Amino acid sequence: MAASLQLNARHFSPSFQPFHSSSTKSSKPNLVRCSAATHSSKRSYKITLLPGDGIGPEVISVAKDVLVLAASFEGIKFEFREMLLGGAALDATGVPLPDETLAVSKESDAVLLGAIGGYKWDKNEKRLKPETGLLQIREGLKVFANLRPATVFPQLVDASTLKREVAEGVDLMVVRELTGGIYFGKPRGFGTNENGEETGFNTEIYAKHEIDRITRVAFEIARKRRGKLCSVDKSNVLEASMFWRRRVQEISAEYPDIELSHMYVDNAAMQLVRYPKQFDTIVTNNIFGDILSDEASMITGSIGMLPSASLGDSGPGLFEPIHGSAPDIAGQDKANPCATVLSAAMLLRYGLGEDKAADRIENAVLDTLNKGFRTGDIHSAGTKLVGCKQLGEEIMKSVDSQAPAVV
Numbered sequence: 001m002a003a004s005l006q007l008n009a010r011h012f013s014p015s016f017q018p019f020h021s022s023s024t025k026s027s028k029p030n031l032v033r034c035s036a037a038t039h040s041s042k043r044s045y046k047i048t049l050l051p052g053d054g055i056g057p058e059v060i061s062v063a064k065d066v067l068v069l070a071a072s073f074e075g076i077k078f079e080f081r082e083m084l085l086g087g088a089a090l091d092a093t094g095v096p097l098p099d100e101t102l103a104v105s106k107e108s109d110a111v112l113l114g115a116i117g118g119y120k121w122d123k124n125e126k127r128l129k130p131e132t133g134l135l136q137i138r139e140g141l142k143v144f145a146n147l148r149p150a151t152v153f154p155q156l157v158d159a160s161t162l163k164r165e166v167a168e169g170v171d172l173m174v175v176r177e178l179t180g181g182i183y184f185g186k187p188r189g190f191g192t193n194e195n196g197e198e199t200g201f202n203t204e205i206y207a208k209h210e211i212d213r214i215t216r217v218a219f220e221i222a223r224k225r226r227g228k229l230c231s232v233d234k235s236n237v238l239e240a241s242m243f244w245r246r247r248v249q250e251i252s253a254e255y256p257d258i259e260l261s262h263m264y265v266d267n268a269a270m271q272l273v274r275y276p277k278q279f280d281t282i283v284t285n286n287i288f289g290d291i292l293s294d295e296a297s298m299i300t301g302s303i304g305m306l307p308s309a310s311l312g313d314s315g316p317g318l319f320e321p322i323h324g325s326a327p328d329i330a331g332q333d334k335a336n337p338c339a340t341v342l343s344a345a346m347l348l349r350y351g352l353g354e355d356k357a358a359d360r361i362e363n364a365v366l367d368t369l370n371k372g373f374r375t376g377d378i379h380s381a382g383t384k385l386v387g388c389k390q391l392g393e394e395i396m397k398s399v400d401s402q403a404p405a406v407v
């Protein structure tokens, strides 16, 4: 357990605490902040739960129980509102993001999301796709900074698809721009070209302020980690990337203590599997961040392990696993709930400023892995194969076994 605690402290706490770290070398104000994070004396919080589709409800159920238990040891109470998003919302209301879901989310202190999507809605027109609801809520909450930590836990080195010596010790943070770029750029749509042939088109576009703010967030994060930032782009081809690189370079003058490098995205994809330990903090646009963080997840053993936090200048943060709704295993009790449980820990730490309760959850996940419990995606010889629910129960037991705190 001592090793777990040490691991926990190294991998989560000092790496990034943009809201409440007093040990930062920076004298600048924090750049990303959620409303509740500044009120750590508040002991009751409104949380919006968005289970979504597929394995979403399964992993959210586990994460909610773990969240409630871990927080109770710190005297924290929650008021939950469960709302519809994605395919579930489409079926019930005809739209993927009902107005009420966005309104309730905006009024809460933090939002915990499972995943959206599924075969049933794959052929829907764009505005009626579950994925549109997800993009809309990210935009609606203005959560432009998506933090995706990829950490190889010693317990899971053998679950990595990479050789032990390549995977061991990897600890990187992908800072993905989340509310701009090609996922939102206009013009977009379907058309006809000069030959009368059908086309589909999208626009990769970034305004100066969008690049500047995500770059500053990434520099601040790098400063609290190992002081290295790699900006990933495709500036040998794309104008939007040329502009991105120019802005990152210019902003870097504000951070002379941080070692900045630039890398083309195709090379970055290759380097991530060749020698991932070279990376500390990566900053990149929306689509490259989406792809590279999925790739990075496999270094850690499974996409079922990776949490994320999406933050804006103000208002509630959005916390979600990086994986999708996994329709291939939905309803079979096979999903790994760790990514969502760890997202709940990020919610406590970065959304509410409740570090101690976050520590409890992260310690419990590591303790459960130490005891050998594994879902199918991270199972290897000599470990105990369990389902989503049982892994959740084991995490709860580990939370419970930690000494009670002052309440």
Ligand SMILES: NC(=O)C1=CN([C@@H]2O[C@H](COP(=O)(O)OP(=O)(O)OC[C@H]3O[C@@H](n4cnc5c(N)ncnc54)[C@H](O)[C@@H]3O)[C@@H](O)[C@H]2O)C=CC1
Pocket (backbone or CB within 6 Å): 055, 114, 115, 116, 117, 118, 119, 131, 134, 303, 304, 305, 320, 321, 322, 323, 324, 325, 326, 327, 328, 329, 334, 335, 336, 337, 339, 377
């Ligand atoms: N944030 C979100 O809600 C996202 C939603 N999606 C949507 O999810 C649906 C499925 O997309 P895919 O490309 O298949 O990606 P996916 O992440 O849902 O699944 C990819 C593979 O990883 C496995 N996997 C994912 N999460 C897992 C977990 N917690 N435990 C064990 N195995 C896990 C799945 O079984 C599948 O084999 C689509 O409708 C897609 O649009 C995709 C990515 C993100």
Ligand SMILES: CC(C)CC(=O)C(=O)O
Pocket (backbone or CB within 6 Å): 131, 132, 134, 135, 290, 322
């Ligand atoms: C499902 C998409 C809207 C986005 C996505 O793949 C992601 O952010 O992970």
